[in-house]
Amino acid sequence: MLELVILGFLYDERLHGYDLRKRIAALTGHVRPIADGTLYPLLKRMEAAGLLTRELQPGQVAAPRHMLSLTSEGKKALLDRLREPDELFITDENRWFALLAFLRHLDDPAAQAAVLQRRLDFLTQPASFFWDGDRPLRAADFDDPFRQGLFTIATATTRTELKWLRETLATLTQVS
Amino acid sequence: MLELVILGFLYDERLHGYDLRKRIAALTGHVRPIADGTLYPLLKRMEAAGLLTRELQPGQVAAPRHMLSLTSEGKKALLDRLREPDELFITDENRWFALLAFLRHLDDPAAQAAVLQRRLDFLTQPASFFWDGDRPLRAADFDDPFRQGLFTIATATTRTELKWLRETLATLTQVS
DNA sequence: GAAAGATATCTCGTATCCGAGGTATCATGG
DNA sequence: CCATGATACCTCGGATACGAGATATCTTTC
Secondary structure (H helix, E strand, O other), rough: HHHHHHHHHHOOOOHHHHHHHHHHHHHOOOOOOOHHHHHHHHHHHHHHHEEEEEEEEOOOOOEEEEEEEEEEHHHHHHHHHHHHHHHHHOOOOHHHHHHHHHHHOOOOHHHHHHHHHHHHHHHHOOOOEEEEEEEOHHHHHOOOEEEEEHHHHHHHEEEEEHHHHHHHHHHHHOOO | OOOHHHHHHHHOEEEEHHHHHHHHHHHHOOOOOOOHHHHHHHHHHHHHHHOOOOOOOOOOOOOEEEEEEEOOHHHHHHHHHHHHHOOOOOOOHHHHHHHHHEEEEEEEEHHHHHHHHHHHEEEEEHHHHEEEOOOOOHHHHHOOOHHHHHHHHHHHHHHHHHHHHHHHHOOOHHOO
């Protein structure tokens, strides 16, 4: 997931690691900044994999910086991932949100619409959190107030997302 | 996170691994059932740690089952975790939701209220996803429609949760 | 009675990320 | 001129989870 975020940020900007770290922190409201021990080794692996290059810049403010830029393979990797349905079919909402944050880089309304459509299909498939077999669940089906709350929150979230997905799909397909 | 879920399910029920696996899958709407390779080794580690015991039962339906029960340390471990604020101060919503799913086991309205209050404090702290410094963000502050959507969904979710938290806190403190 | 399928558990290699700790550079204040 | 703090990068051990594959039991079906 972090790799997707890094590719997303570096797609149209040249940043050094420390700045990238701040961008990532800002994306999640500085709630849980990623650890140095996560970011820097990943950057090295991504460099070794040919996704990005670095250029050492002598220290202006403090220690020397490693300016990072995506290679063409790096850019291709991002676009491939944005189209990649596997990223969508996961419970982990953070991953879907990370994808959404950079979907603008997919420079084609039809391709963007295809991704949103897959997400919509995923959310509306019957085997979801909101169904008991083929019967829709209600908050009252849960016996304790905390699971009722969980259900209420999840329902509201999904309803909001579905509404947004349908509206956005309408404007995207209108354009093309 | 999975350990919390296992403790939650076994707190008042005796289950075998395969059944536990189905319960966990149902909790997330069968969207992403956990892998055998995740569950069974974890159960072994939890047994080694003295959190649960197993009793071999000759096969009734098919292969022999390992019936699992929490030890008193296992029950204590769940209650400790439910009270543990560290579980709340994480971006990963799944973990908070998992905690919520089993908060009923915390058999004291005041303790339950304390947990919800911490979550409320966490969501309303200014350094969040919804603030740019001390200025509240709006969807219009984002330049592309996808990040607008992300913001819209996140806002609606948080608003729903805050409303529920306040209502539930009111009834919990009313009781005590 | 053989094959197929559901039940039930297990091992092992891999991927992702955290967190504690370390190192080095440069600006600022005393 | 020295301490402190912000900047900037790094290593290493550990935790958590996945996924492919193996194994065994029992029932149902042909």
